[in-house]
Amino acid sequence: MAEPYPxxxxxDQEDPGYAPLAGGEEPRDHRRPIRAILAVGxxxxxxxxxxxxxxxxxxxxxxxxVNSARLEPFLLGGAGQxxxxxxxxxxxxxxxxxxxxxxxxxxxxxxxxxRGFPWNNSMLSWQRxxxxxxxxxxxxxxxxxxxxYKGWYHFFYQYNPDAAVWGNIVWGHAVSEDLIHWLYLPLxxxxxxxxxxxxxxxxxxxxxxxxxxxxxxxxxxxxxxxLQNLAYPANLSDPLLIDWVKHPGNPILxxxxxxDKLDFRDPTTAWYTSGGKWRFAVGAKINKTGVSFxxxxxxxxxxxLLPGLLHAVPGTGMWECVDFFPVSDDGLDTSVxxxxxKHVMKVSLDDDRHDYYAxxxxxxxxxxxxxxxxxxxxxxxxxxxxxxxxxxxTFYDQNKSRRILWGWITESDSEYADVQKGWASLQALPRxxxxxxxxxxxxxxxxxxEVDSLRLSSKEFDSVEVEAGTVVPLDVExxxxxxxxxxxxxxxxxLEAAPEADADYVxxxxxxxxxxxxxxxxxxxxxxxxxLSEQTPVYFYVVKGPNGTLKTSICTDQxxxxxxxxxxxxxxxxxxxxLEGEKLSLxxxxxxSIVETFAQGGRSCITARVYPTKAIYGxxxxxxxxxxxxxxxxASLKIWQMNSAFIRPYSPQ
Amino acid sequence: MKTPMLFTLVSFTQxxxxxILPLASADLIDDTCKKMPDVDSCIAILRSxxxxxxxxxxxxxxxxxxxxxxxxxxxxxxxxxxxxxxxDSKTKQALTSCEASYGNIRSSLVPPSRESFTKGDYKxxxxxxxxxxxxxxxxxxxxxxxKSPIYDANMFERNAGLLASAIASSLL
Numbered sequence: 001m002a003e004p005y006p007x008x009x010x011x012d013q014e015d016p017g018y019a020p021l022a023g024g025e026e027p028r029d030h031r032r033p034i035r036a037i038l039a040v041g042x043x044x045x046x047x048x049x050x051x052x053x054x055x056x057x058x059x060x061x062x063x064x065x066v067n068s069a070r071l072e073p074f075l076l077g078g079a080g081q082x083x084x085x086x087x088x089x090x091x092x093x094x095x096x097x098x099x100x101x102x103x104x105x106x107x108x109x110x111x112x113x114x115r116g117f118p119w120n121n122s123m124l125s126w127q128r129x130x131x132x133x134x135x136x137x138x139x140x141x142x143x144x145x146x147x148x149y150k151g152w153y154h155f156f157y158q159y160n161p162d163a164a165v166w167g168n169i170v171w172g173h174a175v176s177e178d179l180i181h182w183l184y185l186p187l188x189x190x191x192x193x194x195x196x197x198x199x200x201x202x203x204x205x206x207x208x209x210x211x212x213x214x215x216x217x218x219x220x221x222x223x224x225x226x227l228q229n230l231a232y233p234a235n236l237s238d239p240l241l242i243d244w245v246k247h248p249g250n251p252i253l254x255x256x257x258x259x260d261k262l263d264f265r266d267p268t269t270a271w272y273t274s275g276g277k278w279r280f281a282v283g284a285k286i287n288k289t290g291v292s293f294x295x296x297x298x299x300x301x302x303x304x305l306l307p308g309l310l311h312a313v314p315g316t317g318m319w320e321c322v323d324f325f326p327v328s329d330d331g332l333d334t335s336v337x338x339x340x341x342k343h344v345m346k347v348s349l350d351d352d353r354h355d356y357y358a359x360x361x362x363x364x365x366x367x368x369x370x371x372x373x374x375x376x377x378x379x380x381x382x383x384x385x386x387x388x389x390x391x392x393x394t395f396y397d398q399n400k401s402r403r404i405l406w407g408w409i410t411e412s413d414s415e416y417a418d419v420q421k422g423w424a425s426l427q428a429l430p431r432x433x434x435x436x437x438x439x440x441x442x443x444x445x446x447x448x449x450e451v452d453s454l455r456l457s458s459k460e461f462d463s464v465e466v467e468a469g470t471v472v473p474l475d476v477e478x479x480x481x482x483x484x485x486x487x488x489x490x491x492x493x494x495l496e497a498a499p500e501a502d503a504d505y506v507x508x509x510x511x512x513x514x515x516x517x518x519x520x521x522x523x524x525x526x527x528x529x530x531x532l533s534e535q536t537p538v539y540f541y542v543v544k545g546p547n548g549t550l551k552t553s554i555c556t557d558q559x560x561x562x563x564x565x566x567x568x569x570x571x572x573x574x575x576x577x578x579l580e581g582e583k584l585s586l587x588x589x590x591x592x593s594i595v596e597t598f599a600q601g602g603r604s605c606i607t608a609r610v611y612p613t614k615a616i617y618g619x620x621x622x623x624x625x626x627x628x629x630x631x632x633x634x635a636s637l638k639i640w641q642m643n644s645a646f647i648r649p650y651s652p653q
Numbered sequence: 654m655k656t657p658m659l660f661t662l663v664s665f666t667q668x669x670x671x672x673i674l675p676l677a678s679a680d681l682i683d684d685t686c687k688k689m690p691d692v693d694s695c696i697a698i699l700r701s702x703x704x705x706x707x708x709x710x711x712x713x714x715x716x717x718x719x720x721x722x723x724x725x726x727x728x729x730x731x732x733x734x735x736x737x738x739x740x741d742s743k744t745k746q747a748l749t750s751c752e753a754s755y756g757n758i759r760s761s762l763v764p765p766s767r768e769s770f771t772k773g774d775y776k777x778x779x780x781x782x783x784x785x786x787x788x789x790x791x792x793x794x795x796x797x798x799x800k801s802p803i804y805d806a807n808m809f810e811r812n813a814g815l816l817a818s819a820i821a822s823s824l825l
Contacts (some may be wrong), residue, residue, distance in 0.1 A: 035660055059773045116754065116791050116795075163761065163764075163765075163783065164761075165761050165762070165764075165765045166765045166768075166769070166777045166781075167764055167765040167768045168768075198771075198772055199772060201774075220772045220773075224771050224772050224773060226773065247717065261773075262711075262772070262773025263773070317825055318825060348776070350776055351825050352778060415757070415761050415762060415781065415784055416754060416757045416761070416788070419757060419760075419761050565790070
């Protein structure tokens with residue numbers, strides 16, 4: 001395994017890479033005919049190899065397009081060579097402990113106290129959720145192949161059967177009749193073929209009109225190449241679809257010639273064209289330009305790479321988990337198209353681990369999609385969720401004619417704690433997605449209505465006055481599993497009197513709920529203990545812009561959510577459009593270590609993971625708060641206790 | 654008369670390739686390291702491993718992960734030795750905590766980071782190797798003083814982890 005490592009004390013080293021080579025003198029030899037044959041043979045092999053290399057190019061059109069003038073400005077060339085002086089010291093001079101970690105760190109530790117927190121079993125076991133999907137143990141990531149089929153909602157997921165960290169990925173499987181009460185089934189697919197032996201990665205389901213199910217997915221092969229494959233149920237009359245068969249003709253697709261074998265994955269659900277063919281997209285990248293290819297098939301037996309790209313955006317990097325679907329104010333089947341139908345393009349950006357979408361128009365004949373507003377093109381504009389939310393995927397639910405969104409919610413604590421507690425990651429609550437017809441420029445997400453069936457007892461609070469600088473306790477029982485719906489009204493006089501702000505407010509760059517101004521922050525404190533030593537504020541922050549216009553942000557502040565130092569301490573959020581006459585409205589679903597927030601009916605969403613050590617079990621409370629300096633706020637809200645979903649293994653009655 | 658010429662041509666090509674390839678990769682090490690936050694540490698870590706002369710960037714990342722793993726293995730031995738010398742209770746507590754967290758680096762952070770580099774889903778190595786670096790920093794801080802008895806080990810682990818994470822980041 002590990003070879004003995006060179007000593008860490010300074011050692012004089014000569015770098016073999018730069019040593020001059022001996023001249024190429026060949027010894028005299030009498031076996032000239034054999035040498036000749038060898039030389040010729042090697043040369044022939046070389047030529048044959050080159051010919052084979054060039055002839056396996058199956059997609060000259062697309063790659064030629066890719067190298068064309070359209071993308072040339074965005075395909076950066078290599079930087080000039082510059083050699084760096086080589087030091088002879090093996091162990092580098094250390095710079096000191098508290099200098100902090102690299103700029104690209106996604107971990108924010110509180111101050112200079114870098115101690116790991118002594119988690120105990122009581123704190124860790126509290127973190128498991130009651131009504132969010134998660135497997136019994138170990139690691140989960142991307143949602144896969146969600147669909148509705150013969151009375152059951154199916155959900156598959158990237159799963160590590162061996163550990164609470166990523167790796168050894170296979171497909172988990174669960175079913176539910178209502179998207180809430182999930183039943184675990186056996187693993188649907190394991191890594192047992194040469195083309196997916198290194199990982200059964202993400203994919204999507206296409207349900208055909210005749211009831212067949214085509215599951216397209218990415219396999220990481222024995223040579224770590226990313227290949228697309230097809231699987232289908234072994235037995236279509238088994239409504240649980242327990243057993244799956246991998247298509248004997250796999251793999252069905254290798255990367256196009258201009259694409260790296262490690263940048264080609266996550267096929268989408270297919271849509272049916274007016275030409276009677278099925279099409280689906282696969283994301284990739286060329287240098288730092290994220291791109292999406294489209295393949296076409298009639299029968300899921302043979303496939304054609306269409307010329308051109310569905311879309312590309314420079315500087316966005318690898319496009320994972322591409323999703324592509326039509327939207328309106330109602331759910332639409334993936335194959336719907338026509339004049340006036342808008343299509344959403346969605347990508348998961350490897351570079352920043354966020355999901356972005358944009359609304360635009362699909363031209364089926366040209367096989368291109370164009371955003372309505374190029375300045376907020378996909379990858380540089382709107383996100384589904386301003387907290388932790390990645391690798392998301394939608395599906396069309398024919399049962400209730402709605403489009404439903406799944407999203408992977410990873411942990412924000414340390415891997416050490418994940419290994420201790422034996423599991424990592426959740427799925428967001430399934431959300432319906434529709435076009436916001438009032439703004440026309442964003443989507444609305446809302447927890448599926450079945451979530452409401454978990455509501456137990458409730459308490460209502462009507463027109464509570466929350467004065468500037470105050471906190472109001474709300475008398476509910478313990479608040480670790482609650483559903484909160486709230487409305488806020490700012491005091492009109494304070495609104496008029498407030499000065500114009502000199503800068504935009506950005507949640508993630510702010511001081512969170514403790515940064516005060518005339519009109520905010522105000523909202524709720526969830527997972528807070530009685531003395532507020534731990535608290536998770538979810539709040540609105542209103543600033544006045546030019547001409548008296550108001551700009552509202554919605555944020556979730558993790559910075560004081562836990563006294564533990566080895567958890568994330570960020571402030572998430574975004575600007576949220578508030579239209580004339582609208583009150584400020586919030587829905588917050590608290591489920592142990594996850595807080596999901598929906599503002600203005602789902603125009604802006606924030607999912608956060610929090611790990612309190614004290615505000616847990618019977619000590620978790622909810623408060624109203626108003627940390628504005630000037631404005632009073634009136635709040636009306638209803639809080640429900642939420643039942644558990646009792647997610648458990650399937651057992652026949 | 655044709656054979657000696659052909660043979661010379663093939664030999665010359667071979668020699669050319671042998672000369673160019675390591676130089677090409679040596680340039681890759683330079684290119685990679687000049688983008689790193691700690692250039693010297695990067696070069697020292699990568700050049701210490703014989704694989705680096707012909708490695709591509711993901712393999713340079715793997716070398717960094719292997720470095721973090723080897724160092725963690727050596728550090729665990731050092732910790733065991735120090736614990737066997739009856740240290741005072743504060744030092745003992747810090748050492749025990751470091752023992753657990755270095756064990757976690759080897760069992761839970763190194764394997765997915767290796768898989769991440771070999772299979773081309775680099776974001777996991779970015780996170781896990783950054784956390785390995787943090788683990789070493791937390792271990793060092795646990796002793797409370799300016800320099801712990803395993804200071805060199807912790808600094809080296811931190812550098813290897815940050816390097817692996819940065820290489821993975823550059824591949825995204």
